Amino acid sequence: MIQQVGKIMLYVEDQEKSKEFWVEKVGFSVVEDQTQDSIRWIEITPTQEAQTHFVLHNKTIIAELEPELILGTPSLLFFTQNIEELYTEFKEKGITVGELVSTPTGRGFNFSDPEDQYFAVVEEQT
Incomplete structure (x- = not known):
């Protein structure tokens, strides 16, 4: 198992x-x-x-x-407790981020690394 x-x-x-x-x-x-x-x-x-x-x-x-x-790059979904804070922090650090959106699983956005590989992050539901 x-x-x-x-x-x-x-x-x-x-x-x-x-x-x-x-x-x-x-x-x-x-x-x-x-x-x-x-x-x-x-x-x-x-x-x-x-x-x-x-x-x-x-x-x-x-x-x-x-x-x-x-x-290939795996499709990864990360969790955070404060999506707006992380979104602002990533933008201030020059990370390429997508739009902050609401989804059925919560608010989130995607971001890319220097090799244009994209990842997603959503606000963890409590």
């Missing part, structure tokens, strides 16, 4: 630029930044308590090592 989602792999063109985006702009923390046999992985997390972490992998290297892998 699967208990939880542990790590989500994000395959990126520029690991350092992606790390900078997720840490400095979005507010994630680095759990681990390792290189072994010329393969670097950067594990990040939104909070120390989060059960799911992200691993930033170099897309080109992984494609060479595992050509059968699908390296």
Whole structure:
């Protein structure tokens, strides 16, 4: 039986630029930044308590090592407790954001990383 989602792999063109985006702009923390046999992985997390972490992998290297892998960006939905505050913060930090909208699951918006990969965030319903 699967208990939880542990790590989500994000395959990126520029690991350092992606790390900078997720840490400095979005507010994630680095759990681990390792290189072994010329393969670097950067594990990040939104909070120390989060059960799911992200691993930033170099897309080109992984494609060479595992050509059968699908390296597209997963569709990710994040939660926040104050959507307006986060929306304003992202805009002030220069993050590309979509319109703040109301949906059946709550208010939310999308945003993109430096590689034009889009993600969504909604206000957690309490």
